[in-house]
Amino acid sequence: MRIATWNINGVKARLEGALAWLKETSPDVACFQEIKCTDEAFPDEAFEELGYNVAVHGQKGFNGVAILSKRPLDEVAVRGLPGDEADTHSRYIEAVVPCAGGVIRVGCLYLPNGNPIGTDKFAYKLSWMRRLHDRVEGLLALEEPLLLVGDFNVIPEALDARNPQAWTEDALFQPETRAAFRALVNLGLTDAVRACHPEAGIYTFWDYQAGAWQKDHGIRIDHVLLSPQGADRLEGAGIDKFTRSWEKPSDHVPVWVELTGA
């Protein structure tokens, strides 16, 4: 079964592209970030017509995440990342989907950008990453196939940027950011795309500005992290780079994994 994730940068602006991508690649589960709309404004029907069940955690204007599934959404475990009652950002939704006689659990996340560094935005990013760490620690005890997918806003290593030196002052590539990401992975998660593609030049984001796409000035910041039970079933992973050439593209491209089992 295929599970995919895509920061679509506005579902209203990207609906046509999102539907075309779903028709072309037919993922069993599709996770979206930056839908930039409320639950009420999300176009459920357009996705339901393609056979998807829909769970949304939206927000007016900014952020917003959604999970689409051709299988039943057995349980929408949480809307919003636990650990801070005062956090009003819609950046996390988690659901359980039946698979191969059992279930898979999917956490769909839009991790804070954190720029500029040295501000409360960067502090928020790091505190959000600590809360995510706590959540994942708890989920790993369930010993389920868990997929943590989405826009992490983290460049894990220099290999994950075409021009790493251009990102040294950016929140996405700060030592603290990278250390928090490593701590998460070191809980026992597998970076699926890197596991399948050790080579350089694998990117998921190209800025709209300064001809970044034309110059291949990309970074790898959208990830699929698998629990050990998920990694056991990893058959392949990849990037749907072709969507970046479309008219009115998102600045991110989809990332997918293929797992064994129906």
Place this chain on the structure above:
DNA sequence: ATGGTTGGTAGCCAA
């Protein structure tokens, strides 16, 4: 080289 572009919103903010 400190530019440049897009989306959501309705003034600029976030990325």
